[in-house]
Amino acid sequence: MRPRLIAGNWKMHKTISEAKSFVRDFLTIFQPQQGIEVVMAPPFIALPAVHHALQSTPIQLAAQNLFGKDEGAFTGEISAPMLQDLGCTYVIIGHSERRQHFKETNELINQKIQAALGHGLQPIFCVGERLEEREAGRTESVISNQIIEGLREVSSEQMKTITIAYEPVWAIGTGRAATPDQAAEVHTHIRSTIAGKWGIAQDGLRILYGGSVTAENAGEFFQSSQINGALVGKACLNPESFARIASLAP
Numbered sequence: 001m002r003p004r005l006i007a008g009n010w011k012m013h014k015t016i017s018e019a020k021s022f023v024r025d026f027l028t029i030f031q032p033q034q035g036i037e038v039v040m041a042p043p044f045i046a047l048p049a050v051h052h053a054l055q056s057t058p059i060q061l062a063a064q065n066l067f068g069k070d071e072g073a074f075t076g077e078i079s080a081p082m083l084q085d086l087g088c089t090y091v092i093i094g095h096s097e098r099r100q101h102f103k104e105t106n107e108l109i110n111q112k113i114q115a116a117l118g119h120g121l122q123p124i125f126c127v128g129e130r131l132e133e134r135e136a137g138r139t140e141s142v143i144s145n146q147i148i149e150g151l152r153e154v155s156s157e158q159m160k161t162i163t164i165a166y167e168p169v170w171a172i173g174t175g176r177a178a179t180p181d182q183a184a185e186v187h188t189h190i191r192s193t194i195a196g197k198w199g200i201a202q203d204g205l206r207i208l209y210g211g212s213v214t215a216e217n218a219g220e221f222f223q224s225s226q227i228n229g230a231l232v233g234k235a236c237l238n239p240e241s242f243a244r245i246a247s248l249a250p
């Protein structure tokens with residue numbers, strides 16, 4: 001069993017100085033626990049400062065995105081070797097906001113997955129259905145397709161380093177979280193899809209839930225054995241609530 005993981009996706013929030021003061025405040029209240037990994041994903045520009053501030057702690061660093069090539073004439077982009085050199089161990093890939101606002105396709109997402117894996121970065125690979133897809137009964141097929149295409153040519157060995165985040169699009173930033181049962185049902189589907197195709201043990205897979213997770217509702221999600229942690233948006237921006245969510249994970 002891989003340890004549970006609580007990851008905070010800061011999205012486009014906090015300047016470098018705000019990031020520093022957030023980490024300072026967080027570290028005064030956070031109690032590390034056995035079997036729980038905590039990850040922070042600040043914006044690119046704050047990665048060095050947050051890395052420095054987290055140096056003597058077990059908290060790990062993630063980027064929110066990367067480009068699928070190692071280097072070249074790609075103005076404005078950031079590569080896997082750059083992130084690895086900076087001290088990132090994780091990278092979020094395939095977030096629905098990138099699929100929606102930046103038109104990221106499963107094919108492009110697969111290039112990012114390959115780039116990350118090629119440089120020892122562990123992907124936090126996001127999947128999730130839109131409301132109209134859920135209402136049309138297409139949740140499972142949409143998610144299977146995101147997995148099959150997004151993780152094309154990933155080996156079974158590499159699969160063990162990937163964390164999946166199930167984030168139903170209709171639950172992100174809406175205050176309308178999925179119920180733990182709804183999440184667990186999709187996690188079961190993800191687990192059997194991946195176990196079937198990659199031939200790896202179901203309990204070797206780590207699947208997070210994301211979408212309106214708060215300090216109030218996180219404990220209910222963690223009661224399900226299908227839910228191995230959380231990818232937290234809004235509630236990770238406040239040191240008390242993020243520390244509280246992490247404390248509920250064992």
Ligand code: 13P
Pocket residue numbers: 009095167171172173174175210211212213231232233234235
């Ligand atoms: P919220 O927790 O703000 O709904 O965001 C979830 C998310 O998108 C994390 O990646």
